[in-house]
Amino acid sequence: MTEANTTLSISVASGKGGVGKTNLALNLCLALHELGNTLVLLDADLGLANLDVLLGLSPEKNLQDLLGDASAENVVIPLAGDGLVLLPSASGVAELVEMDDDVQSLLLGKLDALFRRYDFLILDLGAGISPTVLSFAAMPQERIVVITPEPTSLTDSYALIKVLCTQRQIRNFQIIVNMAESQKEAKNAFNRLAQACEHFLSLPISLLGVVHRDPMVTESVRHQVPLLKFAPTCQAAQDIREIAKKIMERRIRLKDLISRSPILKPLI
Numbered sequence: 001m002t003e004a005n006t007t008l009s010i011s012v013a014s015g016k017g018g019v020g021k022t023n024l025a026l027n028l029c030l031a032l033h034e035l036g037n038t039l040v041l042l043d044a045d046l047g048l049a050n051l052d053v054l055l056g057l058s059p060e061k062n063l064q065d066l067l068g069d070a071s072a073e074n075v076v077i078p079l080a081g082d083g084l085v086l087l088p089s090a091s092g093v094a095e096l097v098e099m100d101d102d103v104q105s106l107l108l109g110k111l112d113a114l115f116r117r118y119d120f121l122i123l124d125l126g127a128g129i130s131p132t133v134l135s136f137a138a139m140p141q142e143r144i145v146v147i148t149p150e151p152t153s154l155t156d157s158y159a160l161i162k163v164l165c166t167q168r169q170i171r172n173f174q175i176i177v178n179m180a181e182s183q184k185e186a187k188n189a190f191n192r193l194a195q196a197c198e199h200f201l202s203l204p205i206s207l208l209g210v211v212h213r214d215p216m217v218t219e220s221v222r223h224q225v226p227l228l229k230f231a232p233t234c235q236a237a238q239d240i241r242e243i244a245k246k247i248m249e250r251r252i253r254l255k256d257l258i259s260r261s262p263i264l265k266p267l268i
Helices: 021-034 051-055 101-115 131-138 151-168 183-201 215-222 235-253
Strands: 008-013 039-044 084-087 120-125 142-147 174-180 206-212
Touching: 008 021, 008 131, 008 235, 021 039, 021 051, 021 084, 021 120, 021 174, 021 215, 021 235, 039 051, 039 101, 051 084, 120 131, 131 151, 142 151, 142 183, 151 183, 174 183, 183 206, 206 235, 215 235
Parallel strands: 008 120, 008 142, 039 084, 039 120, 142 174, 174 206
Antiparallel strands: none
16 A cells, blocks of 8 residues: 655746746745755756756756656755755756656656655746646646736736646645735735736635845845855845745645645646
């Protein structure tokens, strides 16, 4: 009898680039690790991978090597012992960007056993609504969509949610408002998106949290040091830790959902 899965998988997506999605995914992993969890951070931005850049790393192997003879254990990079590991991707590799369902199944089959050893699997996706992004957004159990208060971010995020809802039958979306000048601005941005989803899709969405605009975020990127390490007491770092606590609470409430595989087979 197969043992029930205990890994909560979450994709971190955005309708457009430049909203701080990758930085958030990385620092959420660090915040969850601080709370005693074990995690795999998968760089699923298969066209423009840059988690390694944020960390100042030059991986010898990446996801592309898994399509050959490499094992998952040969590819992962420990970020905090065995409790937090990175699965790096590659930039500009057409073989990864244009993966069909069979190739995705092969890749994820090699990773399934690794994923099940951790409390969380966090997938940092590419921006937009390409077929590969949609597939990886649909596979995990939970989805976080990162938005900013800019109108273009709201429009593109709605497009992402609409496609996943109508074409993939996904109906659970958690929203993080990033780079907000104030709680009021963040709430207004979320409300505009929520009203559009409710009106046109009959789809309720949830506000997971707000991360305020903080100059330390830019400085941490310049130094290639994660924000929670570079400026652990700054406002944005505190906001991220609050969101991590909410994610842990959701993991407890979602026990039945978590019992299935952390990654579903690609939907055709």
